Amino acid sequence: MDPSTIFMAILGLGFLALMVLVIKRMATKKPGELYDSYEEEEPIAVQPPKPEPKKKKDKVEPPKEPEKPKLIVQPLVAKPWDASLERTRKEGFVARLSEVFSKGTINEEIVHRAEEALLTADIGVKTATVLLDALKSEFKPKHGDLGPQVLQFLHDHVLEMLSGLDHGVPALAVDKPPAVIMVVGVNGTGKTTTIGKMAHYYKNQGKSLLLAAGDTYRAAGMDQLAIWGERVGVPVVVGEPGQDPASVMFDAGKKAIELGVDILIADTAGRLHTNVNLVDELKKIHRVIGKAVPGGPHEVMLLLDSTMGQNAVRQADVFRQAVDVTGITLAKLDGTAKGGVAISIARDMGLPIRFVGVGEGIDDIRPFDAREFTKALFLG
Numbered sequence: 532m533d534p535s536t537i538f539m540a541i542l543g544l545g546f547l548a549l550m551v552l553v554i555k556r557m558a559t560k561k562p563g564e565l566y567d568s569y570e571e572e573e574p575i576a577v578q579p580p581k582p583e584p585k586k587k588k589d590k591v592e593p594p595k596e597p598e599k600p601k602l603i604v605q606p607l608v609a610k611p612w613d614a615s616l617e618r619t620r621k622e623g624f625v626a627r628l629s630e631v632f633s634k635g636t637i638n639e640e641i642v643h644r645a646e647e648a649l650l651t652a653d654i655g656v657k658t659a660t661v662l663l664d665a666l667k668s669e670f671k672p673k674h675g676d677l678g679p680q681v682l683q684f685l686h687d688h689v690l691e692m693l694s695g696l697d698h699g700v701p702a703l704a705v706d707k708p709p710a711v712i713m714v715v716g717v718n719g720t721g722k723t724t725t726i727g728k729m730a731h732y733y734k735n736q737g738k739s740l741l742l743a744a745g746d747t748y749r750a751a752g753m754d755q756l757a758i759w760g761e762r763v764g765v766p767v768v769v770g771e772p773g774q775d776p777a778s779v780m781f782d783a784g785k786k787a788i789e790l791g792v793d794i795l796i797a798d799t800a801g802r803l804h805t806n807v808n809l810v811d812e813l814k815k816i817h818r819v820i821g822k823a824v825p826g827g828p829h830e831v832m833l834l835l836d837s838t839m840g841q842n843a844v845r846q847a848d849v850f851r852q853a854v855d856v857t858g859i860t861l862a863k864l865d866g867t868a869k870g871g872v873a874i875s876i877a878r879d880m881g882l883p884i885r886f887v888g889v890g891e892g893i894d895d896i897r898p899f900d901a902r903e904f905t906k907a908l909f910l911g
């Protein structure tokens with residue numbers, strides 16, 4: 532065959548094959564869709580996965596969980612009486628008496644040792660003497676261990692000694708609110724802390740409150756009360772450093788009337804300052820509160836530190852010369868073996884015990900209860 536004919540035949544076959552391919556491709560794609568389809572597909576792919584139905588599913592879940600915080604909000608309970616008086620019972624005069632009477636029957640030596648234990652106790656000499664006399668003349672031992680019988684005898688007598696007074700939360704009987712509680716006491720006894728705890732206590736009783744930071748000598752002292760106010764959720768009137776404390780009290784009294792609160796609690800300085808006589812200062816504050824709130828203060832609460840034992844009683848005498856103290860609050864009963872001082876205060880001074888502080892926490896305060904106190908002290 533002629534080579535040019537062969538070449539032409541190959542060329543013709545190649546062309547034919549090309550035509551077949553083109554026709555085949557056109558047959559598999561719809562007309563007009565060849566390029567447009569990419570443009571259409573892209574927008575479809577861009578459409579976000581539809582999340583709405585999922586969200587709707589979330590909303591359907593029952594909203595039960597928010598109830599949990601209610602449990603956390605529940606106030607903590609102050610230390611029980613027996614735990615608060617544990618050190619006094621186990622290390623103080625009660626423990627010594629218990630030990631003295633743990634063996635044998637009463638004889639001269641035992642009475643002598645009991646005398647020693649009582650006279651050196653923080654219940655004070657007067658109270659100790661009365662109890663000793665009663666023990667000598669009235670106590671009649673029965674069969675069985677002597678120790679528990681003596682403690683029961685003392686329990687009954689002390690309870691009787693404490694019973695005549697109006698202990699516990701002050702009545703604060705006022706015709707028109709606010710009732711004013713003025714808190715006084717030597718520095719460091721626990722005034723500011725106790726005011727914070729009292730505010731929390733009264734707030735839990737449904738009372739509205741205002742606090743007044745009258746310790747204008749120390750900025751830290753005022754800050755401390757402001758922090759307590761924030762913690763408890765109670766407003767605080769704070770003066771300028773160095774401002775006359777009486778003028779802060781006057782402003783606070785007026786503010787308490789304006790706000791219509793039930794109780795105003797006033798914090799005061801606890802130490803003597805250069806050129807300032809604490810006694811005169813307290814007298815002035817007392818007077819000025821009365822000018823702002825007629826009839827106030829309705830309670831002058833002396834804060835005593837129970838770890839100071841009989842020294843606390845001596846402090847009380849000084850304050851009573853300055854202002855008409857109407858009740859005692861005993862702080863730090865939790866950390867001491869000198870809890871017996873409460874008996875001395877009530878009996879020797881004839882003053883009711885309002886609250887006791889049993890720790891540094893917001894709930895660590897209890898209204899004083901003579902029955903619970905004596906039971907925890909002598910019987911455990």
Ligand SMILES: Nc1nc2c(ncn2[C@@H]2O[C@H](COP(=O)(O)OP(=O)(O)OP(=O)(O)O)[C@@H](O)[C@H]2O)c(=O)[nH]1
Pocket residue numbers: 716717718719720721722723724725746752800801802834862863864865866887888889890891895
């Ligand atoms: N363990 C215990 N500590 C307490 C109690 N009350 C107060 N305190 C602590 O005693 C210290 C003194 O308390 P404050 O409230 O600052 O005393 P204050 O009387 O206001 O003192 P001044 O402002 O300096 O006059 C602080 O460290 C308190 O946390 C209590 O009941 N138990």
Ligand SMILES: [Mg+2]
Pocket residue numbers: 722723724746752755798
């Ligand atoms: Mg203070």
